Amino acid sequence: MARAKKVVLAYSGGVDTSVCIPYLKEEWGVQEVIALAADLGQGEELGPIKAKALKAGAARCLVEDRKESFVKDYAFPAIQANALYENRYPLSTALARPLIAKLLVEAAAKYGADAVAHGCTGKGNDQVRFDVSIMALDPHLKVLAPAREWGMSREETIAYGEKFGITAPVKKSYPYSIDCNLLGRSIEAGPLEDPMTEPDEEVYAITRAIFATPDEPEYVEIGFERGIPVTINDEALDSVTLISRLNELGGKHGVGRIDMVENRVVGIKSREIYETPGLLLLIQAHRDLETLTLTADVTSYKRGIEHTYSNLVYGGLWYSPLKGALDAFIAQTQERVSGTVRIKLFKGNGTIVGRKSANSLYAPDLATYGVDDKFDHKAAEGFIYIWGLPTKVWSQIRV
């Protein structure tokens, strides 16, 4: 029996998702495959993708430009959450998945499909993110994952595709697996599978090697309003332009390369290379502005929330109830996170060298060591007596 009649497939134009089209039809009896390509700023022409999908046997190919929503509804909240998985990875790939899942669910409803599909294998995080996001948005919708079940090697997949006119990737010598969008690039596999092997320069596409970066530093000021980045050097920019501009600026100075071994949801450790200049600069700047505008207890409590938030997003739980509750907490904290952060870009570093805010809690008359000092020094004595009292009593009876 056919697994589904009409399927909306998340389509990237790559070999795996292309092979999914004939596979769904031939092996799983699907009558109609609708390919859906999301333009999230991967910088590829989406025209050829459409032709490719149709050639592979799709009944139609939907191309959805959702760059703006991607930045506003997915990246900006993650910036407000200072989200870094395992303290390093700014989730550039992970953030795209819940949006693509939403597009699949919407298209399935619109075109009366009885299932959606994706080309993820069974070893990665992305399958988890797609499946869980889809079940959260429509618990009744079937999800098909042919590449998780077909058991074909890379060579076999290419050979299968060739039978249906799907041409193998031109650059067979480029052994990496890449995921790319407006927020950055993720690179894995090939020689990178050895965690001790230094990535070749050829893996990078949006950041310069340090030897090729300018010999003069460049300063950039990012303006935030309620935790949302809105200006660069006082120029108001729309969300997509803002992140693109920061990718260029950061990339030019070699900022935003990450080389890490990370823990996948499925229990595997994997070696990943990322280049995410804009997103990383925004998170660093935003977190810095919070140090000026949030109280100590909110900051400290929020850091714990951020850790949980990052794990949820990494693990595909974007649409989960806990994530929703954390969103509410984070939104509340952002009310006064407005101001400007000054960053010095130089030789791979984005160093924060200044910050200011109309809501600054930094009180010069309390902080100063000069004559204007308004801090009541005598009050410190009583405070310390009480602050240290439990420890003092503890030590007294121990003797």
Ligand code: ARG
């Ligand atoms: N490990 C990263 C993540 O789970 C990136 C995965 C990127 N996928 C790829 N085909 N390179 O978010």
